[in-house]
Every structure is written in C-alpha cells, then in structure tokens.
Amino acid sequence: MNPSSRHAAEAALTEQVVQSFAKADNPRLRTLMQSLVRHLHAFALDVELTMEEWELAIGFLTATGHMCDDKRQEFILLSDTLGLSMLVDAINHRSVEGATETTVLGPFYVPPLNVSPADADISGGAAGTPLHVSAQVRSACGTPLADAWVDVWQSDDDGYYDVQKPGQEENLRARFVTDAEGRFSFWSIVPVPYPIPTDGPVGKMLGHVGRHPYRPAHIHFMIGKEGYDTLVTHLFIEGDQYLESDAVFGVKRQLVVHLDDADGGWTASGDRMGPHKRLKHDFGLRASSILNQ
Ligand SMILES: [Fe+2]
Structure with missing residues (x-):
C-alpha cells in the first residue's frame, strides 16, 4: 500500500x-x-x-487501576502528574477578582469526622514547628461569610498524610465552621515538602523520565457555603525549593504565603505557648453561577 x-x-x-x-x-x-x-x-x-508500546500502555493503565482502593487513588495521581488536573481546574475556574485561586484536590482528601472548635490543635502532638493559622472567609465582593465549612488537611513532618499510615487515626485533618465574622483559626505544624507516592506505576513513570516526585510544602483547604462555589485550594509556603517544579503543577503565585515568626506567651485559655510560626490569610469565594443553582 x-x-x-x-x-x-x-x-x-x-x-x-x-x-x-x-x-x-x-x-x-x-x-x-x-x-x-x-x-x-x-x-x-x-x-x-508500536504494538509493544500499545501493550505496555494497556499494562500501565491496568496496574494503575490495581493500585487504587478507598485510600489510594493512582488515577488522580496520574492525572495530576500529567497536568490534566490543573488544566481541567483552569477550564472550570477562570480567575475572578476577589476570589481565591483554585488548585488540585490531590489524592488524600477524606471528609473529616467532626467539627473542631476554633484554635483546636490538629497536629495530635505530631513533631514539627508549631504553626498558628488564622483566616477570614469572604465573598469575592469582600462580605465576611459566617457558617462556611472549612476542611483542612496536610502531611506530617515526615511528609505523610494520616491515610497513608496503616492504623493511624484522623490527624492533621479537621473541619471548622466560620464564626459570625467569617473567621476560623487552628494550631498545626509547619508543613514540609513531600514526595507523591512512588511505589506505584505513576512513580515508575516519573523515574523513567527523570522527573522528581516532590511537592512544595502546603496545606490543603476546601471551603464551602450554600450559594458559593466550593473552593478547593492549597496555601504554599514561601521560599520552598520545589515551588517552581511541583510534581503536579499545582502552584499559583497568589497561593504562596509568608509565615511570620511569633514570640512565645500565653494563650487566651491560659496555656503556655512557645515561639511559633504564624499565618494570616483571607479566602474569597465566588458566588455560584445561576446555572448551578
Ligand atoms: Fe498535599
């Protein structure tokens, strides 16, 4: 022919x-x-x-499926590392003035079991540099939003999420509800960079192409309130060595935050507080479009 x-x-x-x-x-x-x-x-x-490449691809996708269970989502990891997750995110969340930028959900979200009170310590005594986070949730127009739910999750000082540790109870993961002024606050530890799981086919793929598996240090937030689009985002820590080469391409300039140094002292409840880091941030939610209501 x-x-x-x-x-x-x-x-x-x-x-x-x-x-x-x-x-x-x-x-x-x-x-x-x-x-x-x-x-x-x-x-x-x-x-x-080639036929060999086609068979290899079928085998790769099969192995990706076999790696998935209720706590491990290798397909999301594959989508993330191919940049598809961020592309879909960009298509569906065009920038809106006053609204916080979105980024990937990631494979480790599990709905928290309980609502935690303001200033709760979500670290469960985990090692790390103490961090106090205080934030306000507003509409894109600047109106404080009371009674918004805020889910927070992050890795520990070794770079692992609670769901990655067999037998580990819920830790470094919590739900808060904003007060009358749209505020929420909690104690945690300063996050550290971590590698995405490399024991599956996605990790092998990164190895074969010479890509590192690291994500810059970040805390995940998911914030929702009726009438507003649920915000899925992270806050990344300024100065991290992987901000320019995130394995899942999730970094946006607006989401990189600075941590202040805070002296020790006494909390409102009379507890001794040592020197720690402090993060203050405002989140903006975009109103749901009429089509979505
Ligand atoms: Fe993460």
Missing part, C-alpha cells in the same frame, strides 16, 4: 469509529466520545505507536 492510500485508510477508520457514536442520545456524551477518538487516533498516528 503506498503512503497516500495508507493515510486514506487510516483516516477512513477514524471517521468510521467517530460515526459509530453519532446516534448517542446524549449530545454531550457524543461530543466527548467523538473528540476522544479523534485525538487518540491522531496521537497514535503522530508517534507511529
């Missing part, structure tokens, strides 16, 4: 598969499947995909 008739046969195959979805009742599903087929076929043609 000469090159031009070969290309015609390949194009005809692609078109035949695209047309096989033409009668899908759901128009959005039809668009998604037809576009997916076009791009998959174009990719295979572009790189002249």
Whole structure:
C-alpha cells in the first residue's frame, strides 16, 4: 500500500469509529466520545505507536487501576502528574477578582469526622514547628461569610498524610465552621515538602523520565457555603525549593504565603505557648453561577 492510500485508510477508520457514536442520545456524551477518538487516533498516528508500546500502555493503565482502593487513588495521581488536573481546574475556574485561586484536590482528601472548635490543635502532638493559622472567609465582593465549612488537611513532618499510615487515626485533618465574622483559626505544624507516592506505576513513570516526585510544602483547604462555589485550594509556603517544579503543577503565585515568626506567651485559655510560626490569610469565594443553582 503506498503512503497516500495508507493515510486514506487510516483516516477512513477514524471517521468510521467517530460515526459509530453519532446516534448517542446524549449530545454531550457524543461530543466527548467523538473528540476522544479523534485525538487518540491522531496521537497514535503522530508517534507511529508500536504494538509493544500499545501493550505496555494497556499494562500501565491496568496496574494503575490495581493500585487504587478507598485510600489510594493512582488515577488522580496520574492525572495530576500529567497536568490534566490543573488544566481541567483552569477550564472550570477562570480567575475572578476577589476570589481565591483554585488548585488540585490531590489524592488524600477524606471528609473529616467532626467539627473542631476554633484554635483546636490538629497536629495530635505530631513533631514539627508549631504553626498558628488564622483566616477570614469572604465573598469575592469582600462580605465576611459566617457558617462556611472549612476542611483542612496536610502531611506530617515526615511528609505523610494520616491515610497513608496503616492504623493511624484522623490527624492533621479537621473541619471548622466560620464564626459570625467569617473567621476560623487552628494550631498545626509547619508543613514540609513531600514526595507523591512512588511505589506505584505513576512513580515508575516519573523515574523513567527523570522527573522528581516532590511537592512544595502546603496545606490543603476546601471551603464551602450554600450559594458559593466550593473552593478547593492549597496555601504554599514561601521560599520552598520545589515551588517552581511541583510534581503536579499545582502552584499559583497568589497561593504562596509568608509565615511570620511569633514570640512565645500565653494563650487566651491560659496555656503556655512557645515561639511559633504564624499565618494570616483571607479566602474569597465566588458566588455560584445561576446555572448551578
Ligand atoms: Fe498535599
């Protein structure tokens, strides 16, 4: 077969598969499947995909699925490390004046079991530099938002989340509810950079291509209130060595924060407090669009 008739046969195959979805009742599903087929076929043609590579890819995706359970989500990790999660995030959360930028959910979110009181210590006695976080949640227009729920989660001083440690109870993970002025506060420890899990197929992929697995130090926040889009974001710590090379591409300049040094003293409840770091921050929520209400 000469090159031009070969290309015609390949194009005809692609078109035949695209047309096989033409009668899908759901128009959005039809668009998604037809576009997916076009791009998959174009990719295979572009790189002249070999049978061995195709089999390897099937094996890789199979292993990715086998790595998933209720506490480990290797597909999210794959999406994150390919930058797809941040692209989808960008498509769905265009910047709005006064609203906090969003970033990836990550694979370690688990809804906290209980609501914690203001100034609760979520570290559970974990080693690390003490950190006090105080924040206010507002609308994008600046109105303080009372009764918003705020989920917080972070890794420990060794770079692990509670769900990564067998038998570990909920720790460094909590839910707060904002007060009448939209404020919430808690004690924790200063986060440290950590590698994403490298014991699965995604870690192997990073190794094969010479990419490091590290994420810059961060605290996760998810903030919600009826009438507003739920905000999924992190705050990254200024000066971290991985801010420019986050393994999941999640850093946005607006989300990099400075920690102040605070002297020791006494808390309002009469507890002794040593020198610690302090983080003050305001979050802005965007109003839900009319279409979403
Ligand atoms: Fe994280």
